[in-house]
Amino acid sequence: MSGIEQSMADRGKDQRSYRLKKTVVMVGMMGAGKTAVGRALAARLGVPFLDSDAEIERAANLTIPEIFTRDGERFFRKRESEVIKRLLTGHRGILSTGGGAFLAQGNREMISEKGVSLWLNADLELLWQRVKHKDTRPLLRTDNPKGTLTQIYEARVPIYRQADLSVACDAALSIDEMASRVIETLLTRPDVLESASD
Numbered sequence: 001m002s003g004i005e006q007s008m009a010d011r012g013k014d015q016r017s018y019r020l021k022k023t024v025v026m027v028g029m030m031g032a033g034k035t036a037v038g039r040a041l042a043a044r045l046g047v048p049f050l051d052s053d054a055e056i057e058r059a060a061n062l063t064i065p066e067i068f069t070r071d072g073e074r075f076f077r078k079r080e081s082e083v084i085k086r087l088l089t090g091h092r093g094i095l096s097t098g099g100g101a102f103l104a105q106g107n108r109e110m111i112s113e114k115g116v117s118l119w120l121n122a123d124l125e126l127l128w129q130r131v132k133h134k135d136t137r138p139l140l141r142t143d144n145p146k147g148t149l150t151q152i153y154e155a156r157v158p159i160y161r162q163a164d165l166s167v168a169c170d171a172a173l174s175i176d177e178m179a180s181r182v183i184e185t186l187l188t189r190p191d192v193l194e195s196a197s198d
Helices: 003-013 034-045 052-060 064-071 073-088 105-114 124-131 145-160 175-186
Strands: 018-020 023-027 049-051 094-096 115-121 165-168 193-195
Touching (some): 023 105, 034 094, 034 175, 052 073, 052 094, 064 073, 073 094, 073 105, 105 115, 115 175, 124 145, 165 175
Parallel strands (some): 023 115, 049 094, 115 165
Antiparallel strands (some): 018 193
């Protein structure tokens, strides 16, 4: 059973229904689980799942690494901001963003104004275990990818801490268990999520 099928099956077990009032923007490091947990969360809440990286790739007809190679990171970040702005003005849902999206102050302000940011806080060792065998991370194409990841992590964590909400990642939890943890956190903000079956 795929992760999506599992999350749909688990949704049937969760008898509560929810009312999402703002788009939840998943932020955090590469490998934190923004896409996997975001998909499960969207399925549980019955809302659309959006991925800013996937939208950029679709528009450019190129992969993110190809865009980085051809046009550079600065070009990519500009497109990323435009896509996030467009996705925030559409239907309320769960929006997964690339690891660097939240670093731009303009993006942080836009997300807080139109939605709510949620940081998936994974420790460095967990992130390394998840990304070390993947070659789809353009920022880790260096002679010392773990050292590079460590530098990125140390530089970005103080910025991720500015997110509206945060949820600690736990390697022992399944994707759906992580989605449940996120839902419980979102329910602490009635302006973001309400249980419609209370």
